[in-house]
Amino acid sequence: MAKQKYYVVWVGKKPGVYTSWPDCQxxxxxxxxxxxxxxxxxxxxxxxxxxxxxxxxGTGAGAAKADVRSRFGGSxxxxxxxxxxxxxxxxxxxxxxxxxxxxxxxxxxDTRTGxxxxxxxxxxxxxxxxxxxxxxxxxxxxxxxQNSTKTVYSDSENALKWxxxxxxxxxxxxxxxxxEIWDLVDRAENWLxxxxxxxxxxxxxxxxxxxxxxxxxxx
Numbered sequence: 001m002a003k004q005k006y007y008v009v010w011v012g013k014k015p016g017v018y019t020s021w022p023d024c025q026x027x028x029x030x031x032x033x034x035x036x037x038x039x040x041x042x043x044x045x046x047x048x049x050x051x052x053x054x055x056x057x058g059t060g061a062g063a064a065k066a067d068v069r070s071r072f073g074g075s076x077x078x079x080x081x082x083x084x085x086x087x088x089x090x091x092x093x094x095x096x097x098x099x100x101x102x103x104x105x106x107x108x109x110d111t112r113t114g115x116x117x118x119x120x121x122x123x124x125x126x127x128x129x130x131x132x133x134x135x136x137x138x139x140x141x142x143x144x145x146q147n148s149t150k151t152v153y154s155d156s157e158n159a160l161k162w163x164x165x166x167x168x169x170x171x172x173x174x175x176x177x178x179x180e181i182w183d184l185v186d187r188a189e190n191w192l193x194x195x196x197x198x199x200x201x202x203x204x205x206x207x208x209x210x211x212x213x214x215x216x217x218x219x
Contacts, residue, residue, distance in 0.1 A: 006045035095131035096216030126181035132159035
């Protein structure tokens, strides 16, 4: 079992002390010059938060025992991630394609166990990003039925952005060969416009964590 970590956000959307990485991430993602750091105890975190970021945030700041993780906020430093940051009580989605465009299938799995929660396809023709978009929305609808606010992981930045925008920005043509996937995308966009959700949508960090649990193994 991963150790409990505590996350201090000094500069972000809502500064404070957070008990999970997804909650912290929501405060610092796409926030210019965000300053945040993880600690191994609540006391360390609260002490560091009260002391302020100077002397605590940034490489070489050794005032407290902590991981320094500067992932967002315009920093040009290489972002680093630990497997301790994974929220295992979550759903991970991925897409399997044969060509791009080509036949598409997707699934959602329990991140901890790998149990398949839903699986769709193959859809006759589409793209990887459209499949990821459908998979994320499917996961949100699936979790909403269970009144669950679990995190949803995807390794597609484009699809995550489209879901948050409630609209896809794909150059895939809308012809008769693409009708099936576009009909599904239209339905998914409509679901997003008609429904709200509190589930964190988080980018799976493949370089640090390995392939996402839902991976089809077709790389």
